[in-house]
Amino acid sequence: MLDAAPQTGRRKLVEVAGLKMYFPITAGIFRTKVGDVKAVDNVSFDIYEGETLGLVGESGCGKSTCGRVILRLYDPTAGSIRIDGREIAASAQSDLRTMRPTMQMVFQDPQASLNPRMTVAAIIGEPLEEHTNLSKAEKLARIYELMDQVGLNRNFANRYPHEFSGGQRQRIGIARALALNPKFIVCDEPIAALDVSIQAQVVNLLEELQDRLGLTYLFISHDLSMVRHIADRVAVMYLGQIAELAPRDDLYATPLHPYTQALLSAVPEPDPDVETERGRIILTGDVPSPANPPEGCNFCTRCPKVMEICKTVEPAFREVAPGRFTACHLYDDTKTTAGVTAAYEASKSIQQGV
């Protein structure tokens, strides 16, 4: 958002530290564990109250898993998750139940995330059914209020999900997430399955709701332009780890991590002159398997600026400039206070050396 206030001094609503989510790989007759898929590997970030943190990365890099683990839809392997000051990484599902109204989720596929055998009223009413003791009439009033909020006609309350378009279904999903007045919503690629014209509507609806209700979003997406539009800060994920985390404008203007640079260079430019001029960083090779990530830096197999140290030592995820975090050996020598541009220049010279 353009009116984003300075981040310092604001309350942290979500604090994630050292989060790991490994899915076991089993093999053989006895289903013995032979390894792990490291879907989320040592991820740390904070989300301030009222802001939108964009989480971007290519398919399969662990974005969605990360979002789901934060809401404890999966049980994390290690790490801590604090939401609204409460540690939830290890609490039992029954204890989590009381926390659920604070944190909600909007899903990627609006078709799959709505039960085909429930009416819209029943779908939106499910959270109310679970967490409130409203009477039937009060519940219906609240359902209508929510449908108004997301711009759905009240007459649709008795219809079933298959009778709606994709954008309308996503609105139903958003209304369900809003039902309990949550503070924090994980938007798991809410626009990926929608038409481009509908995408803008849904994103604008999300922004409008954020302004009105003071919501905090974790916005997961692989659409860099959309994230640029909605997010206050952006985290870039690669192979289960966060490569870079920075305020939106800084990240898009001067990306630090070579992966971010490559990712941003892939965004098409509407101006044809600029588009032809623009240098495109083309990565070679494939993403390594998350079951067997490379030693050292996860990106070292494809990095255009790879150094010897990258192949042996894992870079620490640290603050290289105020508010800008990255995990890259290119910035090892920079102090937290050092100018970013210097580091950026340094990285360029290394590229020439390669």
Added chain:
Amino acid sequence: MTDLAAQKVDQALKPPRNQWWDVWDQFKTHKGALVGLFILAAILLAVTIGPWIWSIDPTYVDIRARNQGPSGAHPFGTDQLGRDLLARLMAGGKVSIAVGLTAMLLSLFLGTLIGVVAGFFKRAEGLLMGLTDLFLSLPLLPLLLLMVTLFREPLSQRFGPETGIFFLIVFAIGVTSWMQTARIVRGEVLALKEREYVLAARSIGTPSRRMVLRHILPNVMSPIMVSATLGIANAIITESALSFLGLGFPPDFPTWGRILFDAVDQMQLYPIRVILPGVAISLTVLSVNYIGDGLRDALDPRIRGR
């Protein structure tokens, strides 16, 4: 979307209608299901109210009137002992349908319960599916025979010969026919469990119990419905087989299966005695099948209203 603010002021805002009305509306459009419902109702009426109107005792032996064809005194004729076939069919139908329905309900309940628990709770899966495979691998007929021989006496003494055997047969058929349902349901549940709306329910904080009732069960309705309709037929036929082997109800106690197998000896002389109970069984099974079909369509909102 064009329906944003303009349509907010609404004229005819109806509160959500009870969805069973929609189900009934859709059911009415299914011709086969309506015919099936009509036939089943007729059969049920015949076997419940019929004996009051046609008051000949189905076990009354009139040896001089044996092997008669259809006549005014005996519309369906008589059997080799001179018992009235119409009265026997009505009395037998009551037992056969009761056995079929109860055994089907029992096997459906067991199959759905085990299937859902095995599919939804990973910890229970190994044990329950092992149990299912165990039951599948048992030779059923010898098992049924063994159960009947072992438990017939004690149950007869406890509840009287007819009720005792009724319980025994329903139980025997129920516990030996739930495995197919369990396997099908488990497969469906495994697929449904990974759907995003189940994940959404978990993010809302819906406990597993209500998740199963609200999201899983309504969506496994179709396969359950199909096994239910097939289950009735299976139960009636298994009961016939048991009666045929002399291990079901007492020999003079009429059931459709019993009447059928009594008539098989003289099938070439008196084919009508085979045809009538056979048609009764087929009609019941067929009408239940069609009702199940219509119900399954009516319960699916995606098909409803089409």
